[in-house]
Amino acid sequence: MSAECHIASLLIQCRPNALEALAATIGAEPGVEVPITHPTGTLIAMLESPDQGTIADLAHRFTGLAGVLSCNLVFHGIDGETGPPAPTADAGKANAEGVNDERA
Template sequence: MPFDDITGLGTSAERHLASLLLHVRPDRQAMVRAAIATLPGTELHIEQAGKMVVTVEGPHEGWIADRMTALHLLDGVFSAVMVFHHIDRGHIDRAEVEAAEGS
């Protein structure tokens, strides 16, 4: 299954979506927020003092696990816990994939 490890985009119709709960040091929350914005396939949805809900989307479980580990290793993150994982085996529009891959 060809895909890009950085963006997680590929030709497979299978996509994995996970939501994570991060517990963070409140004094490091702004730095964690900025780091999340730089990680492809991640999106911060909601936060309050010491807590963040992040979604991760990628081509397979290993890619999700890699992002989860990267989030857990950020300075100021106490824990990153998966609370939901969904596998979408639906059809991906080829034009969308080619545009994202720059073809």
């Protein structure tokens, strides 16, 4: 079982007169922080979630909020203890079946 943590940041452009209300609404979502706002109508939202679906859902919801002009994913990373991929039965074979490797 993996304990993944998806971290993302969104660049959100909005109408300047809606900035304060949108920052409060977006920042009130669980796992969301709004560390940066700019009076021209720009805000950065930092998201932390156990899965990427939640991040996609939030970005879609934010896009539909009144006053939002655009919402763009700037960064998405996965932090967690997923471990290395499990080896396959063919691990270690030099060539895939049917491939002629003439480097030798």
